[in-house]
Amino acid sequence: MSAGPSSSVEARADLEHLQQTVAMNEALMLAAVRQHELTEAAENLNAQLRAEIAQREEAEKALGASEEHLRALFDAAPMAVFACDSEGIIQHFNVRAVELWGREPVRGV
Structure with a gap:
């Protein structure tokens, strides 16, 4: 039995559908990888900001103590x-x- 024109059309449609599915899966995989990269970068930036905030808080605390010490010396x-x-x-x-x-x-x- 030979395949008729309708089975050739169906096979071509199936192939196109399969190619579209593969293309969508590749796009989804790339998007997932990119999302992971962006999340990791954001987490790294947040960690840096937390460290900078902690340093600034320590510096402000030290400055306050220094000002208090100077004020006490000034007054005494x-x-x-x-x-x-x-x-x-x-x-x-x-x-x-x-x-x-x-x-x-x-x-x-």
Whole structure:
């Protein structure tokens, strides 16, 4: 028995369907691989950001402790101490400065 034209058409349609299925599967596999790569990259970036945030928090904590220490030294100094900005305007002063001048200095003037 010979295959008629209709079975040849069916075979061609089956082959085209199979080729389309293979192409879709390849595309899905590539998309899955790409998604995995993007997820891994995002996770790496998130880990870096968490590390940077932790470093910044540690630096802020250390800066706060340093400022507190400086403030304690400033306030406990046995002599008059005042701090001016770059234009010479008084911004901070300690108790001994008040005692020396007999009044609180005017800030920002």
